[in-house]
Amino acid sequence: MKTLSLLMNSNTKVMKKLNILYNKIENFFFKQDNQTEFLSFFRVAIGIVILLQFTAVLPDFNKLFSSSSIIPQDIMGVFTPDWLITFSKIVSFLQSCGIEESTTILMTKVLFITLCTCIITGFYARISAFLLLILQIALLKGSSFFAYGADFFTSMSLFYLIIFPADQHFSLRNFIFSRKPDDRNFTPIKRLFQVHISMAYFFSGLDKALGFNWWNGESIWKAIHLPYSNRDLNIDFSWLAEHSYIVSLIGWSTIIIEMCYPFFIWYKPIQKIWLFLTISMHIGIALVLNLYYFSAIMIVWNITNFYFEQPAKKTVFSSQKKISTKYIPKQAG
Numbered sequence: 001m002k003t004l005s006l007l008m009n010s011n012t013k014v015m016k017k018l019n020i021l022y023n024k025i026e027n028f029f030f031k032q033d034n035q036t037e038f039l040s041f042f043r044v045a046i047g048i049v050i051l052l053q054f055t056a057v058l059p060d061f062n063k064l065f066s067s068s069s070i071i072p073q074d075i076m077g078v079f080t081p082d083w084l085i086t087f088s089k090i091v092s093f094l095q096s097c098g099i100e101e102s103t104t105i106l107m108t109k110v111l112f113i114t115l116c117t118c119i120i121t122g123f124y125a126r127i128s129a130f131l132l133l134i135l136q137i138a139l140l141k142g143s144s145f146f147a148y149g150a151d152f153f154t155s156m157s158l159f160y161l162i163i164f165p166a167d168q169h170f171s172l173r174n175f176i177f178s179r180k181p182d183d184r185n186f187t188p189i190k191r192l193f194q195v196h197i198s199m200a201y202f203f204s205g206l207d208k209a210l211g212f213n214w215w216n217g218e219s220i221w222k223a224i225h226l227p228y229s230n231r232d233l234n235i236d237f238s239w240l241a242e243h244s245y246i247v248s249l250i251g252w253s254t255i256i257i258e259m260c261y262p263f264f265i266w267y268k269p270i271q272k273i274w275l276f277l278t279i280s281m282h283i284g285i286a287l288v289l290n291l292y293y294f295s296a297i298m299i300v301w302n303i304t305n306f307y308f309e310q311p312a313k314k315t316v317f318s319s320q321k322k323i324s325t326k327y328i329p330k331q332a333g
Contacts, residue, residue: 032185036169038308039186040122043166045300046157047120050132053154053293054112064146066105067091071145079144085134086142111135119161122171129161150294156196157297163189194305198262201278205258214255217247229289257281265306275306 063070065087073088080086087108094104112135118128133155140151167173168182213219224230224237240247257277264274279299286295 029188029191030185032187035308036186038190038304039164039166039168040170041308042164042300042304043122043125043161044120044170045304046161046297047116047125049293049296049300050136050154050157051113051116051120053150054116056293058109061105061109065139065143067101069143071143073142076143076145080141084141085138087138088142090138108135108139122167123173123176125167125171125173126162126165129158129166133158133162148294150291150297153294153297153301157301160189160193190305193301197301197305198265201258201261205255205261208251209255209259214251215248217244217249217251220247220250220254224288226289231290233287235288254281271306271309275302278302 057064062068067073067088069076077086077088091101091104095101112132115128115132115135119125119132136151136154136158140147140155164186165182165184168184173179208214208219213222221240230237257274261274261278264270265278267274279302282295282298282302286292
């Protein structure tokens with residue numbers, strides 16, 4: 001009987017611990033925090049970044065995506081599956097219908113800018129993001145030689161705009177049709193987004209840590225001397241050759257910031273510090289390597305996911321002035 005009672009007590013303790021763990025996990029992923037600012041910020045910021053990037057590409061659009069591109073479409077088509085819809089296939093299909101390539105290119109430019117504007121203003125942003133994602137992938141996959149990491153983050157950003165009901169708040173659609181925002185729980189999708197960016201940074205840092213080029217600063221030295229780097233500020237980095245420890249320190253710092261991101265960004269006391277370090281790293285990448293578009297998207301992702309996590313300070317209003325709750329005794333509730 002004693003053995004049976006001990007087993008029952010131990011099982012009860014285990015069940016209580018499992019229940020506590022389950023409640024913590026459930027609260028983490030599903031507890032509604034009523035914060036909606038990140039939705040409007042993400043929609044407007046991503047829409048502006050994508051629009052600015054496309055505007056920068058407009059003067060060279062024909063050289064990148066048309067039949068007279070720098071790299072012939074036949075060569076790029078070798079690396080594209082037959083089932084995938086690309087911009088060149090769209091042009092060929094419309095040409096068979098009697099629409100000239102120049103007309104298709106003009107329609108594409110107008111449509112791209114219009115969809116970006118709809119996302120920024122919040123006029124059926126989810127439908128606009130879906131159409132823009134199809135168009136962006138068609139351009140990206142059809143000219144894969146000109147694509148780099150930021151283009152894939154653009155696709156992921158548009159995917160999250162489709163999932164998020166981002167036009168529920170601060171949107172032109174609500175203003176025109178006098179709609180009130182729905183009371184929805186955005187926490188599950190937001191947690192998915194936060195876990196995604198945490199994993200992306202961790203494995204990016206792990207990939208750097210597995211080699212030796214980042215530990216001895218070789219990767220940093222090569223990056224700052226690439227042909228397209230340091231064109232705007234034109235900084236003389238030759239003095240770093242005599243102070244190689246600085247280059248190594250930058251490499252170590254990058255690895256530490258990225259690998260420790262999923263651990264420290266969730267820790268409230270230093271969350272702002274780690275957010276500042278990560279954003280500072282991307283500002284450095286933008287200024288030195290001239291990767292403005294990539295850095296802008298990553299900064300928007302960081303601010304969206306963790307800046308609005310900071311709890312707002314509650315205040316109690318009296319007839320004369322506002323009093324912060326931290327000065328109110330606990331006995332007063």
